[in-house]
Amino acid sequence: MTAAPELHPLGALMRRFAVDWLDRADPAVPAEIMAPDYTIVIGAYTMRGRDDYVEATSGQLARFPGLTITVHDALYTPDGRVALRFTEHGASARGGAAAWRGIGLFTARDGVLVHNACEEDYLGRRRQLHGGAPDPVDPPMVAPWTEPVAGPDPGAEEAVRSWLAAGRVTGPLPGVVADDGRGADPVLDDVTCEVTALFAAGRRVAFHAVAHGRYAGGLPDAPGATGTPVALGIAGLVEPGADGTVTGHVVRDRLGLHRTLERAR
Incomplete structure (x- = not known):
């Protein structure tokens, strides 16, 4: 008999990040899953502190009401590292819709997220919004939150x-x-x-x-x-x-x- 999949704490944490925070846009969630000094590095920008990150991300969520994140791949390590490959997609409040890809590398410590190094394809998003047609979204990973933790090669x-x-x-x-x-x-x-x-x-x-x-x-x-x-x-x-x-x-x-x-x- 095949063993039942387990929801590892890292998987549970990332489910809250993707589903409860980004999909639901629940402003109470970041304080529960991120350290106060949570830092994100994206493009040429570094945002230090959970409050600054939440303010900036809330602006994007307002620009794309109903934004959804689809996870295509995930990996977890024993020392609290996580990588997600994803697409964010939704309709813009300014008109048009887009689906843009991203990859984020997260670090968790003591049950909360402390760092994320990420890139998102905002040039692709701009092309879609200006062109008037969104790209299709790739198929989701079937079980991203129960992906087994694995050590490195x-x-x-x-x-x-x-x-x-x-x-x-x-x-x-x-x-x-x-x-x-x-x-x-x-x-x-x-x-x-x-x-x-x-x-x-x-x-x-x-x-x-x-x-x-x-x-x-x-x-x-x-x-x-x-x-x-x-x-x-x-x-x-x-x-x-x-x-x-x-x-x-x-x-x-x-x-x-x-x-x-x-x-x-």
Whole structure:
């Protein structure tokens, strides 16, 4: 007989984050699941303190009343690390609707969330709102809250660190679904990659990193900006193969890059 799945405390915590906080927009929930000094790093921004985070997120929830989050993948580690790959989707109060992808790397301590390093594809959201048609939402993970906790495979972690160090995080990524999957791949020359977080559950590896380099093209509506020094935030949930290939998903802060190029122009 197959053992019944267990709802691990990390799974229960993330269910409250996704369902009770983001889906239901219950303002009482953050104080119950986040430490007062909860910090989120997203794009070029760092918000320190639960109150500032709640204020900023409440503004987005008001802009997208009825916003829903669909979780496509989750992993949990014995030391309180969590990665979620998700899509947020809803109708904008300003008109139109959108479904935009994201990957978040969370740290929990003493039963509450203390940190999140995240990227969301806001350039894809802007494209959908301006174009008038939302993207379809990928199928959900069947059981994200009962996914077993797993220890890391050090070889997998090292393989992904090497992949990142080689600068293979900009431009087309063979085997990897990037951003909204519709192209517009930013290309950087002379890339160096600063890894800000990386952990694994088995051979699945979650990471957050910042790629530094010179813009070499790839984004629409940013002509004449090649050679500009830029930084590109990246979050990923990937798995290295025995042959050195990497498969999975990444989300990059393309909108932040676009804004940097617009300022330079």
